[in-house]
Amino acid sequence: MKKFWLVFMLLIMGISIFATETLVIKGSNTVFPIAQLWIEELKKQYDIRITLEGAGSSTGIAALFNGTADIANSSRWLKDKELVRMHEEGKYFVPFIIGYDGIAIIVNKKLNIESISLEELKDIYTGKIRYWAQLNPNLPKKPIVVYSRNTASGTFETFENIVLKGEKMSPTVRMVESTQLEIDSVKNNPYAIAYTGLGYVTEDVKILKVEKVMPTKATILSGEYPISRPLFMFIDATNGLPDRGPVKIYINFAVSKKGQELVEKAGYIAAYGF
Amino acid sequence: MYRELKYLLNTITIFAVATLSIVILTLIFIFMISESLPALKSVGSEIFTSFNWYPTYDDAEYGLLTMIVDSFLLTFLTSLVVIPLGYIVSAYLYAYANLREKEIVRSVLDLLSGVPSVVIGSVVLIYIAPVLITFEIWSTENLLLTIIGLTILSLPYVVSLTYESFESVDKVLFESALALGSSRFSALFIVITRAALPGILNAFILTVNRIMGETMVVLMVSGNANIIPKSLFDPLRTLTSAIASEMGEVELGSLHYSVLFVAGLILLIISLILTWISKSIQRSWKH
Numbered sequence: 361m362k363k364f365w366l367v368f369m370l371l372i373m374g375i376s377i378f379a380t381e382t383l384v385i386k387g388s389n390t391v392f393p394i395a396q397l398w399i400e401e402l403k404k405q406y407d408i409r410i411t412l413e414g415a416g417s418s419t420g421i422a423a424l425f426n427g428t429a430d431i432a433n434s435s436r437w438l439k440d441k442e443l444v445r446m447h448e449e450g451k452y453f454v455p456f457i458i459g460y461d462g463i464a465i466i467v468n469k470k471l472n473i474e475s476i477s478l479e480e481l482k483d484i485y486t487g488k489i490r491y492w493a494q495l496n497p498n499l500p501k502k503p504i505v506v507y508s509r510n511t512a513s514g515t516f517e518t519f520e521n522i523v524l525k526g527e528k529m530s531p532t533v534r535m536v537e538s539t540q541l542e543i544d545s546v547k548n549n550p551y552a553i554a555y556t557g558l559g560y561v562t563e564d565v566k567i568l569k570v571e572k573v574m575p576t577k578a579t580i581l582s583g584e585y586p587i588s589r590p591l592f593m594f595i596d597a598t599n600g601l602p603d604r605g606p607v608k609i610y611i612n613f614a615v616s617k618k619g620q621e622l623v624e625k626a627g628y629i630a631a632y633g634f
Numbered sequence: 635m636y637r638e639l640k641y642l643l644n645t646i647t648i649f650a651v652a653t654l655s656i657v658i659l660t661l662i663f664i665f666m667i668s669e670s671l672p673a674l675k676s677v678g679s680e681i682f683t684s685f686n687w688y689p690t691y692d693d694a695e696y697g698l699l700t701m702i703v704d705s706f707l708l709t710f711l712t713s714l715v716v717i718p719l720g721y722i723v724s725a726y727l728y729a730y731a732n733l734r735e736k737e738i739v740r741s742v743l744d745l746l747s748g749v750p751s752v753v754i755g756s757v758v759l760i761y762i763a764p765v766l767i768t769f770e771i772w773s774t775e776n777l778l779l780t781i782i783g784l785t786i787l788s789l790p791y792v793v794s795l796t797y798e799s800f801e802s803v804d805k806v807l808f809e810s811a812l813a814l815g816s817s818r819f820s821a822l823f824i825v826i827t828r829a830a831l832p833g834i835l836n837a838f839i840l841t842v843n844r845i846m847g848e849t850m851v852v853l854m855v856s857g858n859a860n861i862i863p864k865s866l867f868d869p870l871r872t873l874t875s876a877i878a879s880e881m882g883e884v885e886l887g888s889l890h891y892s893v894l895f896v897a898g899l900i901l902l903i904i905s906l907i908l909t910w911i912s913k914s915i916q917r918s919w920k921h
Binding site: 422502548551 | 686687688689690691692700764772773774775853857858859860861869871879880882884885
């Protein structure tokens with residue numbers, strides 16, 4: 361899959377060299393599928409060249425500083441050191457919220473559990489709780505098989521911030537490369553637990569309530585569901601926001617009705633219009 | 635005149651192409667070393683003495699030791715399975731199989747060696763892993779599966795190399811042994827094996843090298859948990875899978891990035907040592 365994107369990107373890059381008006385977008389892999397849908401749609405309507413690269417939120421923002429990207433996708437807010445650097449370099453980045461991502465906690469359908477607290481979740485992922493029976497005596501006395509996305513993933517970052525709160529994940533946690541693999545493992549393994557973006561969850565697994573709240577569109581938008589995050593795109597507005605041109609077109613489309621519908625299509629929660 | 639010019643042109647072309655590969659190799663070395671220097675300088679010995687790998691946290695820890703141990707452990711255990719297996723298969727091919735059987739086995743192995751490792755990883759993950767659950771093994775990505783995957787992957791390799799070293803021995807030796815009344819079994823395992831020993835050892839070392847550097851299968855089925863497995867059903871994480879899994883989104887130029895290059899450098903050095911051993915075995919064979 362990664363190779364496919366690499367070829368895809370190289371292809372776009374190759375084409376873009378000959379284009380005059382190019383829009384360069386870099387950043388979060390979480391936002392990548394949204395941006396991809398947007399670009400597909402935009403290319404039908406306008407004659408602009410857009411290159412999209414998913415290399416992580418930090419890389420995107422760093423590219424915005426260097427001027428090698430016009431738009432940085434990010435699944436997190438700016439870090440302190442980035443704010444300081446902005447101040448030092450006299451730059452001003454404007455954030456746009458483009459949608460929300462809720463992280464669902466999933467277990468096997470056969471497991472007799474409906475709800476979990478943030479505290480319990482933290483104990484599972486830091487290795488303090490190792491058996492399901494420790495959580496609740498009614499649960500089987502079997503080891504919990506814990507799955508996580510690898511550290512490169514934006515979902516990991518959010519989970520770490522909200523659930524682990526700075527504590528380190530136990531080394532026994534299996535770091536896997538893809539969300540699909542997590543879902544398949546939970547589907548097949550009656551004692552597994554994993555977390556994934558809400559948009560990816562299928563019928564094959566059970567979603568747990570966290571702090572007694574079910575992750576739904578409503579609870580994520582209202583902030584009731586604890587493990588969710590806004591998704592951003594940052595634009596360098598040191599010299600003001602552009603009045604015309606590809607950046608302007610892109611922003612307008614992102615917050616438009618069609619653009620927000622595509623956010624939902626990519627598996628996330630639209631920020632506007634609902 | 636024309637001939638000389640042609641000769642000169644040919645020489646230059648060949649020389650340039652040959653130099654190019656050497657230059658590329660040298661550049662890779664320089665690149666690896668220069669990228670890993672920042673980590674070696676500022677993290678220092680922690681890399682080789684600490685078991686904790688938490689590169690993305692605020693109080694980051696960059697210990698590669700768990701992965702180094704896992705890499706060696708996995709290579710050792712896989713070699714323990716695949717080398718005897720490969721030896722037996724190639725012994726069968728050499729001494730027992732008739733032409734038809736030979737053809738079938740060899741072409742199957744050739745086909746197998748062409749299967750991409752990602753496909754082997756998927757097959758193991760999708761078809762073998764669920765079987766474990768029926769045996770009440772809940773950890774479905776583990777050491778055992780990784781060994782199975784790597785065995786499938788490297789068997790063709792070890793068979794063809796070992797078989798070649800058998801073939802390089804003069805056929806007369808085998809036939810005279812048989813003529814003197816030895817059985818096929820002892821002729822092969824004593825006479826031919828002794829004659830082909832350097833070649834066989836060489837084949838084993840190259841296989842070990844191959845297993846050590848394999849990434850995709852390991853990444854997919856090892857479970858990627860940073861622990862040293864205590865049983866066959868525990869997950870593990872090797873240097874190669876750490877690089878493959880984290881290089882994609884690491885911040886360029888950061889310490890984390892640099893430590894991943896140290897991991898690469900370790901693999902490169904191991905591979906160099908193995909290649910050197912293999913070369914010196916070949917050399918001693920010739921004299």
